Amino acid sequence: MGVLQNGAFTYHDWDELVLTDVPDELKGQKLLTTIRGRGTESHLIGAFRKTNYPSSAQPDQVMLTWSNDPSTTMDIQWRTDTTVSAGIVNYREKGSSIVYSSDAEKYRMEDLLLMNDRFINRFTAHLSGLKPGTDYEYQILPETEWKEKYTFSTQSATDSFAFVWFGDTHYSPKFGELFNRADSAHPDAAFCTIAGDLVSDGLYRNQWDDLLHFPENVISRKPLMCVPGNHDNRAGLGALMYREFFSYPKNGPDGVNKEQTYSFTYKNALFLMIDATSSVDAQTGWIEEQLKNTNATWKIAVFHFPPYNWEEPYLDIQKAWVPLFDKYHVDMVFGGHIHYYMRSKPMKGGEVVDSYNNGTAYIISIGIPSRTRDAAEEPYAEVVKTEGQYYQCIKIEGDKLTYSAINSNNELADSFTIDKRKN
Ligand SMILES: [Fe+2]
Numbered sequence: 001m002g003v004l005q006n007g008a009f010t011y012h013d014w015d016e017l018v019l020t021d022v023p024d025e026l027k028g029q030k031l032l033t034t035i036r037g038r039g040t041e042s043h044l045i046g047a048f049r050k051t052n053y054p055s056s057a058q059p060d061q062v063m064l065t066w067s068n069d070p071s072t073t074m075d076i077q078w079r080t081d082t083t084v085s086a087g088i089v090n091y092r093e094k095g096s097s098i099v100y101s102s103d104a105e106k107y108r109m110e111d112l113l114l115m116n117d118r119f120i121n122r123f124t125a126h127l128s129g130l131k132p133g134t135d136y137e138y139q140i141l142p143e144t145e146w147k148e149k150y151t152f153s154t155q156s157a158t159d160s161f162a163f164v165w166f167g168d169t170h171y172s173p174k175f176g177e178l179f180n181r182a183d184s185a186h187p188d189a190a191f192c193t194i195a196g197d198l199v200s201d202g203l204y205r206n207q208w209d210d211l212l213h214f215p216e217n218v219i220s221r222k223p224l225m226c227v228p229g230n231h232d233n234r235a236g237l238g239a240l241m242y243r244e245f246f247s248y249p250k251n252g253p254d255g256v257n258k259e260q261t262y263s264f265t266y267k268n269a270l271f272l273m274i275d276a277t278s279s280v281d282a283q284t285g286w287i288e289e290q291l292k293n294t295n296a297t298w299k300i301a302v303f304h305f306p307p308y309n310w311e312e313p314y315l316d317i318q319k320a321w322v323p324l325f326d327k328y329h330v331d332m333v334f335g336g337h338i339h340y341y342m343r344s345k346p347m348k349g350g351e352v353v354d355s356y357n358n359g360t361a362y363i364i365s366i367g368i369p370s371r372t373r374d375a376a377e378e379p380y381a382e383v384v385k386t387e388g389q390y391y392q393c394i395k396i397e398g399d400k401l402t403y404s405a406i407n408s409n410n411e412l413a414d415s416f417t418i419d420k421r422k423n
């Protein structure tokens with residue numbers, strides 16, 4: 001407890017932030033101090049919340065992710081209310097008469113301040129031993145129908161694929177519309193990824209309920225592979241709900257919670273999925289290990305804080321990770337956080353170089369409508385858009401990569417290609 005006066009701090013983990021202009025009539029009162037992550041819990045108005053999508057005995061929020069090899073495994077996740085005590089998935093090669101079954105892990109999730117749905121059960125079934133390059137269908141018991149929205153394909157042996165990437169989404173219905181539109185426009189995309197700030201308060205389950213509701217017919221067919229942003233990993237309180245929601249590879253570095261940082265390889269591309277809200281230094285060695293030990297043609301890093309941006313360049317990331325991106329030639333780095341769109345020219349050692357075959361593309365995108373008024377000039381930028389809402393589709397065909405950013409009017413907002421055969 002402190003004393004309310006000018007110069008007093010409110011957050012123990014941010015004591016440089018101090019009060020100014022305290023009204024005279026309040027001076028000298030008791031001040032309840034807290035940590036940043038608990039700031040919103042001291043609200044008396046709006047402290048208790050309701051979810052728009054309470055759970056029921058019927059499975060919902062059905063979502064695919066990978067925690068293992070995309071050619072032979074798939075994780076299927078869903079939730080129910082707490083009356084359902086066990087989860088089972090039936091699955092088969094599309095149209096086959098041989099049906100397999102997998103028991104799901106169950107865990108109870110709690111949001112203490114959620115008035116209408118405090119506890120839910122969540123389930124994860126880890127399917128393994130699947131055939132590569134094969135279409136599957138599944139059903140979550142007690143459902144016994146085979147539905148088009150419960151289908152997926154395992155990774156095939158070719159070296160062509162596409163995926164869709166979003167910047168910050170903040171559980172906005174506008175993002176939901178964009179996600180569905182991206183899926184209709186790119187039915188061939190193998191998976192989707194969001195570069196953090198999926199929601200605005202990572203410990204408010206009602207926001208996750210909104211987020212997962214909007215694209216429910218997409219994420220039940222295509223894995224959603226994300227990284228946490230600062231809003232998902234609440235200062236001082238962590239990213240527990242993020243970890244509870246997503247089943248990802250547990251191959252991240254020590255010193256960072258498992259599944260917040262991980263890597264996976266899809267066909268000829270390595271994806272470094274990094275939690276930039278955790279310690280930079282604790283992850284540097286791991287990033288080098290991943291890059292050193294891959295023989296992937298393409299290397300893509302996804303993390304929330306963009307090293308280069310007009311507002312708040314991340315000098316620690318520029319110092320620790322960028323030299324590794326240079327040394328092992330990471331092709332593209334995707335980020336968010338600063339709500340605008342920016343694609344850098346090819347960069348190496350902090351300088352602009354002649355070609356993306358030689359330098360890295362640092363790209364920031366935003367998945368919700370946004371507007372930045374005072375963006376400063378960025379000499380390294382090839383494309384800057386201070387307004388609008390975008391998704392990106394990246395198509396890889398062997399040695400060739402085609403990148404497109406599409407705005408909410410379905411117009412091509414940015415595009416470029418990288419061809420590794422031409423230097
Ligand atoms: Fe954000």
Ligand SMILES: [Fe+2]
Pocket residue numbers: 197229230231304336337338
């Ligand atoms: Fe952010």
